[in-house]
Amino acid sequence: MKSLFLLLTVLFSFGLFGQEKLVLQNLFDATLSEEVSCYRIPALTTAPNGDLLAAIDERVASCSDLGTNPNINIVLRRSTDHGKTWSEIEKVADFPEGQSASDPSFIVDMQTKNILLFYNYMNVNEEKGVYYFHVMKSNDNGKSWSAPQDITSQISEKDWSRDFKFITSGRGIQRRSGQLLHTLVNLEHGLHLFGSDDHGKTFFVRDKPLLPGDESKVVERADGSLMVNSRVNSGGMRYAHFSGKNEATWHAEPQPELIDPSCNASMIRYTEKADGFSKNRILFSNAKNNRERKNMTVRISYDEGQSWGEGKTIYQGLAAYSTMTILENGNIGLLFEGDGYTKNYFTQFSLEWLTDGKDRLNKHSKKKY
Template identity: 35%
Template sequence: MLRLLLLLLLAGPAFAADPVQTPIFVAGQDGYNTFRIPALIVTPKGTVLAFCEGRKAGRGDAGNIDIVLKRSTDGGKTWGRVEPVWDDGDNTCGNPSPVVDAKTGTVWLLLTHNLGTDTESKIIAGTSQRGRTVWVTRSDDDGVTWAKPTEITKDVKKPEWTWYATGPGVGIQLKSGRLLIPCDYKADKGKVRESHTIYSDDGGKTWQLGGIAGPDANECQAVELADGTVLLNMRTYRTTNRRLVAISKDGGQTFGPTVEDATLIEPACQGSILRLPGAGGGILFSNPASKKREKLTVRLSTDEAKTWASAKELHAGPAAYSCLTVLPNGDIGCLYERGEKNPYETITFATFPRSWLAEKP
C-alpha cells in the first residue's frame, strides 16, 4: 500500500493530452497557391466538414478563388481529398459560411462572389466592373454533392452597400429553429463599416436581412446565450485592439449598442465563438490573442461570455482565422490558419478534450 501511495505521489496530477494538430490544407498543394478562410461544422450524422477558399494565383483576396471542402467520417482522424464546392473559372468565390439545419440534416452554405478582376478596394469604392453578390447552396448528403448556387443578393444586401462578406466562419441554428448567418458590409466608399446578420425561418428556403451592429465593426460570429439572446462578437477597426460585442433580444433582427470586451485582445482579425452543449457547458472563443496575427488562443467562459475563465494557446507562432466546433466524441475541433514564417502556410485541424482548457499552464 505504501509503495502504491508513493507511486501516485511521484506520478503527480493527471493531465489531459496535448492537442493533436494536423495540417489538412497546405499551401502549394492540390493545385492551389494558398488556402484561407476556414469554416468547420459537424453534421447530425457525425461527418466533419472543413471548408476554405482555395486561392490559385496567389495569397491575395482577389483573382481566381474557389470554395473547397474536405470531409472526415471518423471524427477528424482522417480526411478525404480536396473537393471543389464552387469553381467559377477566374472569378472569386469566397467566404464560406455553413450552417446545419438539425431538423432536416441539410447543410446550407452561404457564399459571396465577384469578378476575379474586381479587387476589394474597387468594390468598396464603387468603381468595380460588377458588384459583390451573395449566394447560397445546399447539400442533403453530408457534403458529398452540392446544389447549383442560387443568388440571394436582393434579399440580404441593401443597394447602397458595396463590400459584403458572409462570416467568415459558421452560422448557427437558434432554439426557435431560425438559421442565422453573421455577415458584414461597407458603404459610402468604406466610411461606413458594420456587422449584420441574415436569417431564414423556413429551413433555408428563403433568406432576409437581420440586424446591424456597429460602427467600426467587421467580420463577426454569433452565439445564442442561455436566456435566448444572441451575442454578436465582432472584429473591429478601432485602435484599442479589443473585440466588439452586441446583444440581440429578438433572434438577430435588431442589436443593441456595441461595446468592447476588454479581455479579448485582437490584431484586427476574424475570431470564432461556440456554445458547448449541455447545461453549464460554457462558451469558447478563439483568435490570435495579440496585436499581431500570432498566438492562436482558445478561451473558455463559464458565465455566458461575460468573463473568460481560462485561456490556452494552440500555436505561439503566426496564426490568423479560426473556426471551432464540437466533434462527435465530445472533444473540441479547431480549424485555423497557421504557419512558422507567416500565418497562411497551412490550415491546421486541432483537436483537444474540454479538460485541456481547464488545466493551468
Template identity: 35%
Template sequence: MKYLLAFLIIAVFFVLFFPHHRWGLTRSVVAWAYSSEGLGEENQVDVFISGTEGYDTFRIPSLFVTPSGAVLAICEGRKESRSDTGNIDLVLKRSEDGGETWGPLQVIADDGDNVMGNPCPVLDRETGTIWMPITRNLGHDSEKEIKEGTSEGSRECWMMKSTDDGKTWSKPENITESTKAEDWTWYATGPGVGIQLESGRLLIPCDHAVAGTGMFRSHVIYSDDQGETWKLGGIPGDYTNECQAIQKRDGSILLNMRSYHGKNLRYTSVSQDGGETWTEPVMDEELIEPVCQASLIRYEGDGTKNRILFSNPADKKRIKMTVKLSYDEGESWPVAQLVYPGPSAYSCLAELPSGEVGLLYERGMKNPYEKITLARFPMEWLEE
C-alpha cells in the same frame, strides 16, 4: 539586484510547483502564464498546405460537424496567390473519424477566374439540410475597388446546400437581392459558421461596407422557412466587421465582432428579437485582437455546464492562437490556453462527436497563411 534575484527565485518556485495554476486579477485582465509551446503537435494535423493540390494558398477556414458526425474542413483555395482577389474556389475535405484522417480535396464552388469564398455553413436540425452562404465577386475586382464603388462588379451573396450530409452540394444561387442593401458595396458572409435559434430561425453573421463612407459594419441575415428564402436582419453599429454569434440561455443573441475602433479589442452586441435589432456595440476588454476574424461557439458537452468558447490570435499581431472559455455567457473569460505561439490568423471552433474541441486555424512559421491545421483537445486540457 537582490530584489530581482528574489523575484526570480519566487517565480521559479511557482512554475515548478504550481505549473497549471491561473492567477486571477480583475475581470478586464486575465492573468495567466502562456506556455511558449502551446498545444502539442501530436494533437494537431495539417489539413490544407499552401502550395499543394493545385492551389497557391488556402485561407478562411470553416469547421463543421454533419448530422452523421462527419467533420468537414471548408476553406478558400486561392489558385494564383495569397491575395483576396483572383481565381478563388471553395474547397472541402471530409473526415469520418473525428478529424484524425482526411479524404481528398473537393471543389464545391468554382466560378472560373472569379472569387467564391467566405464559407459560413449552418445546419437546419429539423430537415438535416446544410446551408452554405458564400460571397462572389469578379476576380479582377479588388476589395478596395469594391468598397469604394469603383469596381466593374460588386460583391454578391450566394447560397448553396447539401441534403446528403455534405457529400454533394447544389449549384450556388444568387440571393443578393434579399440580403444586401442598395447602398452597400463590400459584402461578406461569416466567415465561420451560422447558428439555428430555438425558434428554428437560421441566422448567418455577415458584414458590409456602405458606399462613400469607407466604413465596415456587421449585420446578419436570417431564414424562417428552413432556408428557402433569406432576409436582411439588423446592423449593430459602425466600424465593426467579420462576426460570429451564439444564442444565450435567455434566448438573446450575442454577436462578437472584429473591430475598427482602433482599440485592438473585440466588440459585442446583443439582440433580443432574433437578430432584427441590436444594442450599441461595446468593447470587451478581455478579448484582445490584431483586427482579425475570430470564432465563437457554445460547447454543449453533457449539458451540466454553461460554456462558451472563443478563439483568435490573442495579441496585437497575428500570433498566439488562443482558445478562451466563459462560464457566464461571454461576460468574462477566466480561462485561456495557448494553442500555437507563432504566426496565426483566422480560425473556426467546433464540438467534435467525441466531445473534444476542434479548432481549424491558419498558421505558419514565417506567416499565418502557410497551412490550415486542425487542433483537437479535450475540455479537461482547456480547464486544467
C-alpha cells in the same frame, strides 16, 4: 524507481488527465501543389451524421482576396472518423477563370438535417468590385451539393451594389426556434444579421446595423437573447453586441480582456443547461495578441459572454483566422491558419484538457456528447 519512471513516461506521453498530447494536422498546404498559391479562410462544421467538414479558399492565381483575385475556388475535406483521417481535397465551388468564390461558412440545420454552405462571389473580369452572396445546400451530410443560389437581393439593399460587403467566414447558427442566423459586413453601412425562418428557402436581413463591427460571430444566449462578437480594426480588442430578448434593442460593449490584432475569430456554443449540462459554456478562439496575428488561444465564458477566462494557448507561432466545431464525443475541433498563411492546422481536445482538469462534461445531457 523503475515503476516510477514508467509512470512518468506514460504521463508525459499521453499528457495530463490521460489524454494524448495535442496533435496538429495540416489539412491544406499550398507548398504541396504547383498550381495553388495559398489556402486561406477556413470553415469547419460537424455534419448531422457526425462527419467533419473542413472548407477553405483555394487561391490559385495569387494569395490576394476576392476583390482582385480572378481564380479562387471553395474546396473541402471530410473526416468520417472524428478527425483522425481526412479525405482528399475536392472542389465544391469551381467557376471559370475570372470568377471567384471566397470566404466559406456553414450552418447545419439539425431540424431538416441539411447543411448550408455560404460564400461570397465576384466576376472579376466583368463586374470587378461587385460582391454577390451565394448559398449551396447538401441533404447528404456534405457528400453532394446543390447548384449555387444567388441570395444577394434578399440580404442586401439596392444601394449596396458596389459597396465592399461580405458574409463572415466560418459559421452561423441555428437558434432553438429553428431560425437560421448569420452575420454579414458592409464596410460602408455596418454589421448586419441575416438569416432564414423557413430553413433556407428564403432569407431576410436585419436593417439595424451593429457598430462597431467587422467579421463577427453570433450565439444565442441561454435567455434567448443574442450576442455578437466582432472584430474591429483599431484598439487591439474585440467588441460585443448584446440584444434584448426581442432584438428591438442592442448595446455594444468593448471587451478589453479579449485582446485581438484585428482578425477573424470563432465563437460557438459548447453546452447549455437546457440540454441537461451542468453549466452554460461558450467557446472563443482567436490570435491572442493586440498587434500580431499569433498565439492561437481558446477561452471559455461561463456567464454567457459577459466575461472570459484567460484561456489556453493552442499554438504560440503565427496564427490568424480560426473556426471551431464540437465533435460527437464532445471534443472541441479547431481549424486555424498558421505559419504565415502557409499551413492550416486542425486539432482537437477535450474540455478537461482545455481547463487543465478543472472542468469536465457531465454525463446526463440530452446531446450525444
